[in-house]
Amino acid sequence: MTANILFSARAALWPIYEPLITRYLTKAGISFNLATDFPADQVDYVIYAPDGGIADFTPFTRLKAVLSLWAGVEKIVGNKTLTMPLARMVDHGLADGMTEWVTGHVLRYHLGMDAQIVNPNHDWVFAPAPLAKDRKIAILGLGALGEASARALRTLNFQVSGWSRSPKEIEGVTCHHGADGLSLALNGADIVVLLLPDTPATENILNADTLALLPHGARIINPGRGPLIDDDALLAALESGQVGHATLDVFRIEPLPSEHPYWAHPNVTVTPHIASETRPVTAAQVICENIRRGENGEPFVHLVDPDLGY
Missing domain, CATH: 3.40.50.720 (NAD(P)-binding Rossmann-like Domain)
Structure with missing residues (x-):
């Protein structure tokens, strides 16, 4: 089965992440479609940032996981429409x-x-x-x-x-x-x-x-x-x-x-919020590893506990 992956983040990030995600998923042997727009009911994974425009996850009826590009999840963890697994970014580059x-x-x-x-x-x-x-x-x-x-x-x-x-x-x-x-x-x-x-x-x-x-x-x-x-x-x-x-x-x-x-x-x-930032090369590896896990029936990593808030 082919996984449909929605990239929902700032438009400027798409040309940076698209080739990286494509490379790592292809190397992992995953069949996928990756785009910035899909019918919600056909999406398997959302690669998410708060500035990507998604506020209501209700239409995403077959969604397996939301994979955050951000280490902090305070802007999404309280979203009542988010009932599927949420993974935060734990990036060794970060x-x-x-x-x-x-x-x-x-x-x-x-x-x-x-x-x-x-x-x-x-x-x-x-x-x-x-x-x-x-x-x-x-x-x-x-x-x-x-x-x-x-x-x-x-x-x-x-x-x-x-x-x-x-x-x-x-x-x-x-x-x-x-x-x-x-x-x-x-x-x-x-x-x-x-x-x-x-x-x-x-x-x-x-x-x-x-x-x-x-x-x-x-x-x-x-x-x-x-x-x-x-x-x-x-x-x-x-x-x-x-x-x-x-x-x-x-x-x-x-x-x-x-x-x-x-x-x-x-x-x-x-200092202007510069202590560290997500590195696309390593962050893409983290995202792709969770997609690989999802497609192979393995448990996701870095899952958020909604009760704790992280």
Whole structure:
């Protein structure tokens, strides 16, 4: 049987993904039709992005799975018409890119590079950083991206702790979970990295109470999701010195409005949602592997749990 695959994403992505998907499915021996338009009742798989235009999945009566091009699924997981399996993007290219970005900014904070490079008074000042083995890093979120970042930082000899909603085991990383575990992960953490999904349970996970658990002058790095941080609480913590600096790549409203206080704050670094992005070559491989599985009666991978929201 030939699988009909609907590509529902920005038009600009079609010429990038079409040859890649065609190559990998042909190599896998899958018979398929791939297009940007099909009668809904003839579609077997939807390759999905929120900007592709599909809001109602009810007409897709023979759909086997929706395969997201995005790692975050908060824009689709609550769709009541989506009753078929939804797989999120777990892309090793995305994980590698995120690990490099996180590691770079952790090292920037660890080594004090901002003070060393930006020195308008030309002061010849040198304050040696502690070794990585004496620096505590907390990673909130131990999914594919968080685990990859935790492993890389541990390889550099940092003390790495992590927190997730469910129990995890990562060699060399102290893993915590649940409400009590969050406090344990944050206590004593010099640098906190946020790599959680955006769900009702994670919104404002960094707030006045949790920021108070950190040592004075701690650093925050957020390449995860904007709503993970209570912005007012973070600004207050920056003003008091409880948080020494924050590097923020994601925000509740994007692009970040020009009048937002983060732009002008001397202890905030704003980056324009660049921490990592889906790489078409590796993402196409992930999508095609799930189609191969579906066509061969094997279980899909990276399925979303609607109750958890990721």
